[in-house]
Amino acid sequence: MGFYHAVDWTESWIRCVLAMEVLTLIAAVALRKSETAQTVLFVWCMLVAFSARTLNEWGGRHWRSFSKQNYFDENGFFISTVLSTPMMVTQVVVLVNFFRLMVSMMIKTKRAQLRAKAKKDE
Template identity: 25%
Template sequence: MNVILPGHPEHGIRSEDANEYLNHHIEVVAGHQLGGIGGLQKATAIHIEWRDPWLIALVSFHIIVTFTCFSTRNHGNFQVILFIILLLLVYFSENINEVAARNWALFSRQQYFDSKGLFISVVFSIPILLNCMIMVGSWLYQSTQIMTNLKKAQLRQRLKEMNMHREQQHIKAE
């Protein structure tokens, strides 16, 4: 399609030229920005094949972990174990990245694993850390609920003792 877009007063800009111009500048900007935050190639950052089986498995893993975090919020011991396992996975993500960088052809269609570990940090570590933050938030909420219930029980006990003390004084006064 050769549509003439308004441009310079003497002549217009063809839409094909405009698209080519925009695509070129998007690639340049993406390349500069991605190069500044870890040296990822713009092709790997822009063209992630989300239908890769291992990426589907990774997303499924994150969904299952998130579901597990929410469904086990009342099971403290299990959550502590899950929390430690998740933090260990984040701790060893650099080693996982190195192994994946050496063996990417066995499970992936593209090489995503850069030397700085940006890709694995974004798709692996950050979601795990968000789940850990959810668990910590749940623990803090549960702690405030327990403290509130404890304080209410203490106040009820004190009120009960005061009432008993008044009754005893009332009985002694008669």
């Protein structure tokens, strides 16, 4: 709770980051039937999460130009909590969806094999 109260959630850049994360998650769910869209979203989330250290360093140097206080500590706790963790949650959603799509494709393939075998046996 201390972390929650320490952050000024009304800052526009924080709201933009949160909105981007919510939109990414919504897109992952809405586009769950498109393997291409899921792949793009997965790579996007991976790139954002991997760039967190660089973003944290940049934010630590330039926070005065866009923020009321410095959230960017050396350990990267804020950036990990507010940026990386939601991106990784979206990646898990995409991975679960890929697993679901894979199982569905395997079932379709096996059914087609069984139908082909039944026709051959007749």
